[in-house]
Amino acid sequence: MTNTEVIIQQLIIGLSNGMIIALIALGYTMVYGIIELINFAHGDLFMLGTFLALTILGVLGIDQLPEPAMISWSVLPLFIAVPLFCAGLNWSVDRLAYRPLRSAPRLAPLVSAIGVSFVFVNIGLFWGGVPMDVFSGGVAAAAPKDFPALVSTDNLLGEDSNIFVTWNEVLVFGMTLPMMIALSLLVKFTRLGKAMRAVAQNQMAARLMGVDVDRVIGATFLIGGALAGIASVVYASYNQTIYFQMGFRVGMDAFTAAVLGGIGSLPGAVLGGILIGVVRAASDQYIATEWTNVVVFTILIVVLTFRPSGLLGAHVREKV
Amino acid sequence: MLGGIRRGLVVNAVWVLFAVAAVIPFLDMLVPQEYRIAGLMRPIFIFAILGLGLNIVTGYTGLLNLGIAAFMAIGAYSYAILTCEIYPFRLGFTAALAITIGIGAMAGVVLGLPTIRLRGDYLAIVTLGFGEMVQDSLKNLDNITQGTQGINPLPAPAVFGHTLGMQTILPSYYFFLALVGIVVVFSRNLEHSRVGRSWISIREDEIAATCMGINPVKVKLLAFAMGAALASMSGGLWAAYLGSTGEPGNYDFQISIIALCIVIIGGMGNIGGVLLGAFVMIGFNSILLVKLTTLLQQKGWMNTQNVLTVPGNWKYMIFGLALILAMRFKPEGLLPSRQLKAELHEAADERRSKQGKVRVP
Numbered sequence: 217m218t219n220t221e222v223i224i225q226q227l228i229i230g231l232s233n234g235m236i237i238a239l240i241a242l243g244y245t246m247v248y249g250i251i252e253l254i255n256f257a258h259g260d261l262f263m264l265g266t267f268l269a270l271t272i273l274g275v276l277g278i279d280q281l282p283e284p285a286m287i288s289w290s291v292l293p294l295f296i297a298v299p300l301f302c303a304g305l306n307w308s309v310d311r312l313a314y315r316p317l318r319s320a321p322r323l324a325p326l327v328s329a330i331g332v333s334f335v336f337v338n339i340g341l342f343w344g345g346v347p348m349d350v351f352s353g354g355v356a357a358a359a360p361k362d363f364p365a366l367v368s369t370d371n372l373l374g375e376d377s378n379i380f381v382t383w384n385e386v387l388v389f390g391m392t393l394p395m396m397i398a399l400s401l402l403v404k405f406t407r408l409g410k411a412m413r414a415v416a417q418n419q420m421a422a423r424l425m426g427v428d429v430d431r432v433i434g435a436t437f438l439i440g441g442a443l444a445g446i447a448s449v450v451y452a453s454y455n456q457t458i459y460f461q462m463g464f465r466v467g468m469d470a471f472t473a474a475v476l477g478g479i480g481s482l483p484g485a486v487l488g489g490i491l492i493g494v495v496r497a498a499s500d501q502y503i504a505t506e507w508t509n510v511v512v513f514t515i516l517i518v519v520l521t522f523r524p525s526g527l528l529g530a531h532v533r534e535k536v
Numbered sequence: 537m538l539g540g541i542r543r544g545l546v547v548n549a550v551w552v553l554f555a556v557a558a559v560i561p562f563l564d565m566l567v568p569q570e571y572r573i574a575g576l577m578r579p580i581f582i583f584a585i586l587g588l589g590l591n592i593v594t595g596y597t598g599l600l601n602l603g604i605a606a607f608m609a610i611g612a613y614s615y616a617i618l619t620c621e622i623y624p625f626r627l628g629f630t631a632a633l634a635i636t637i638g639i640g641a642m643a644g645v646v647l648g649l650p651t652i653r654l655r656g657d658y659l660a661i662v663t664l665g666f667g668e669m670v671q672d673s674l675k676n677l678d679n680i681t682q683g684t685q686g687i688n689p690l691p692a693p694a695v696f697g698h699t700l701g702m703q704t705i706l707p708s709y710y711f712f713l714a715l716v717g718i719v720v721v722f723s724r725n726l727e728h729s730r731v732g733r734s735w736i737s738i739r740e741d742e743i744a745a746t747c748m749g750i751n752p753v754k755v756k757l758l759a760f761a762m763g764a765a766l767a768s769m770s771g772g773l774w775a776a777y778l779g780s781t782g783e784p785g786n787y788d789f790q791i792s793i794i795a796l797c798i799v800i801i802g803g804m805g806n807i808g809g810v811l812l813g814a815f816v817m818i819g820f821n822s823i824l825l826v827k828l829t830t831l832l833q834q835k836g837w838m839n840t841q842n843v844l845t846v847p848g849n850w851k852y853m854i855f856g857l858a859l860i861l862a863m864r865f866k867p868e869g870l871l872p873s874r875q876l877k878a879e880l881h882e883a884a885d886e887r888r889s890k891q892g893k894v895r896v897p
Contacts, residue, residue: 254657313860317867322656323600324863327800330793331859338853342843357843464789468668475661506676513665520658521650 221378226497232385232454234493235392239447240470241477241485242399243306243440249480250416250436252322256329257309258444259467260336265302265448266458267343269294270363278364291366291449295391299445306441307434315430333463340460360459363452384454391450395443396486403482408435416480469496472516478529487527549808549871550720553815557581557713561706570830575705576823581712582773584814587798588723588807589766594796595805595873596732597759598739600660603647603667604795607640607764609674609787611771614639616687616781617680629693629700633772640768641761648760652753667792674784681784688780702777712773716811719766723807726762735759736805767795794821797855801862803869812871825851 217225240262247255272294313332317325344357367383403409411432414422423429451466452458473492477484492512499508519527561574586608593601618625618632627635651662674681681687693700693708700708726732734755737745746752775781798817803809828847832838839845862869 248657252657254660313864316864320863320867323800324867326600326657326660327796328860328863330796331856331863334793334852334856334859336856338850338856341849341852357849468664471661472665475658479657504676506672509672510669513662513669516665517650517662520654520662524654524658526658 217378222501225379226501227494228379228381228385230494230497231490232388232493233496234473234490235388236447236451236454236489237466237469237473237493238486238489239392239395239443239450240466241473241489242396242482243444243447244471244474245477245479245482245485246412246436246440248474249482250412250433251314251318251325253314253325253329254471254479255440256326256467257332257336258306258440259465259470260333260340260463261302261306261309261441262444262448262451262466263340263458263460263463264305264336264343265298265445266363266452266462267340267460268301269298269449269452270361270458271343272297273364294366294449295446298449299442302445302448303438303441306437306444310434310437315433333467337460337463340463344460358460360457363456363458365456366449366453388450388454391446395446396482399439399443400482402439408432412436469512472512475526476516476519478526481526481528484526484528550811553808553811554713554717558710561709571827573823573827574709576826577819578702578705578709578712578777579774579822580814580818581716582770582777583795583798583818584716584811585719585773586767586770586795587802587810587814588719589763589770590795591763591799591805591807591810592723592726592735592766593759593763595799595810596727596735596739597756598656599756599759600656601663601760601763602660602789602792602796603663603665603670604763604767605787605789605791606647606663606667606670607643607767608771608774608791609670609781609784610643610764611636611640611768612775612781612787613674613681613687613771614768615772615775616690619690619776620687621691622687629695629776633769633776636772637765637769640771641765643768644761644764645757647764648757652756652760664789664792667787667789671784671788674787681781684783684785686781686783686786687775690775690779690781692779693776702779708777712777715773719769720807720811723766727807731755731758739805793855794818797859799869801858801869803871803873806869806871806873809869809871809873813869816870820854821851 240258243258243261244255247253247258273291276293278291309332313328314325317328341357344359344361365384367387369382369384371377372381372383372386373379403412411422411427412435414425414427415429415432419429422432469492470489473488474485475488476491477486477488479485495512495515496508499505499511503511523529557577557580560577564572564574586604589607590601590604593599593604614636615632617623618627618635619629620626625632647663647666651659654662675684677683692702695711698707700711702708727736734745734750737748737750738752738755742752745755771787794817798813799810800813801816802811802813825847829838832845832847837845838847843849
């Protein structure tokens with residue numbers, strides 16, 4: 217492999233992972249934009265999404281690459297059921313754990329979100345274990361689980377190409393890019409989007425203008441959850457290992473991406489996600505895998521030192 | 537009048553907790569071996585010190601720090617490197633602990649300097665990231681930190697010429713309890729000093745505090761340094777208690793969250809609350825769960841093949857639900873500081889009126 221080929225390959229990997237991170241980061245950033253809550257449970261919601269996907273595959277009896285090997289239609293239910301599940305779960309969590317705290321001090325919903333995240337992690341542990349056991353045999357509840365590649369892993373560029381592009385990358389780009397575009401259009405042009413922006417700006421004024429604030433916030437959680445659901449299927453198919461604690465890892469990356477881009481800004485989240493993905497890939501290749509986290513957070517701290525509200529974040533002046 | 541009585545109660549809570557802790561070893565002697573808890577109580581004291589450290593940063597100053605475990609790790613490793621015989625220093629317990637505290641304070645400043653201007657949530661993510669960075673660094677710098685093995689064995693601490701073996705429970709029990717007492721007195725003096733009042737005023741309203749001539753950068757840095765110093769001390773004690781640093785993964789996000797739970801569930805900004813929080817959280821985690829597991833094993837009710845029957849597996853479910861319920865029903869914690877409680881309600885009313893909701897009296 218020549219140097220250029222290595223760079224291109226790492227770029228492809230970085231972009232693909234970055235896209236997935238961006239998709240999760242959008243869920244963080246939307247919730248933050250609207251109610252200024254860092255939804256800690258978002259990463260673990262994503263983890264539960266991957267577990268549901270694995271369970272569905274188990275029920276369907278798919279534990280390896282389905283034939284025909286390109287894109288199997290039997291995985292279509294995943295892209296319907298998992299986002300629906302995550303959206304519903306996210307909405308319920310908002311309803312039960314965050315909505316009662318809307319008028320409480322800022323720290324309260326954040327701590328509540330950490331609590332929800334812990335509950336999710338524990339559900340993940342049980343899910344991988346006896347009661348809803350899928351593949352693990354029940355004993356190794358905490359052990360990582362293999363996730364089948366949903367699409368063919370043949371190289372699209374031909375057998376003798378050094379650069380690997382598979383249907384997995386196509387799946388990542390094909391699922392995430394339209395989602396991001398659709399989301400920006402939704403926020404920009406629809407009535408709901410307008411209401412979201414209004415609530416984000418000033419809840420009371422929005423309420424006076426006849427916006428049902430709780431409903432708009434609920435819708436935000438629904439959309440954020442659905443994005444996490446799609447991301448979880450794509451991620452699992454792309455990385456092919458899932459474990460009950462990965463919500464923290466992946467959530468951290470997404471969260472860092474959201475903050476890096478300027479939390480609350482949709483393009484910022486995408487930019488941040490892609491940046492983190494590429495930096496990770498580059499660091500894995502050129503520094504060392506075990507130092508990658510350190511590299512990512514060093515970049516975060518450096519960026520925040522010079523731009524305290526992130527790359528694309530608006531500078532918010534504090535009101536007296 | 538009522539306020540005075542309540543304040544009296546809160547102050548007394550500290551001494552009540554100390555009195556309870558002091559008699560537990562004696563009560564212990566009355567019950568059979570398998571119900572004794574004094575041996576398991578030392579982590580409570582160590583985590584109480586960690587909680588008091590976080591209390592300075594988050595409780596008094598209002599800076600949400602999600603990476604306090606990093607300072608505990610720094611403390612544990614500093615202490616280990618200073619005392620372990622495979623390193624050239626080989627200091628005694630007192631000197632090593634003093635230096636460990638100093639190193640912790642410096643680490644606090646190092647994290648504080650670049651991040652001090654960040655707003656709440658941004659600070660939260662940076663501290664969280666810092667925690668991960670420290671853990672990864674300890675894991676990867678194996679020629680200094682022994683990698684994932686951790687540093688061991690550490691010599692038993694010797695205080696004024698007396699060796700405190702951790703197998704004989706009572707001396708180390710009272711020694712750790714006494715250290716908690718010292719930290720409590722230190723913490724209280726800080727709280728009521730000029731510095732402590734500046735911390736609280738920064739928490740309340742940074743802009744107003746700045747207008748009154750308080751330098752927020754300096755004051756916040758000092759809070760970071762003090763919090764980190766105490767966290768580092770708890771780390772050093774932890775290493776001394778275990779006789780090893782354990783692996784770096786032991787100082788992960790969960791520890792930071794447990795420390796946060798101690799402060800928040802106990803009562804933010806209130807020393808008695810933090811002590812009670814440590815008692816409840818660590819008591820649950822390393823006493824109740826442990827005893828329950830042994831009990832279930834003896835009765836033969838625990839099936840290791842089934843994750844649901846192992847009490848330890850329910851830990852995060854219970855922590856999580858406790859946090860959610862605490863925020864819902866008792867956001868000011870079990871033992872609230874009077875001041876903070878009033879402010880919490882005031883802030884809530886303010887937000888409510890901003891949102892157009894009117895509170896019906």
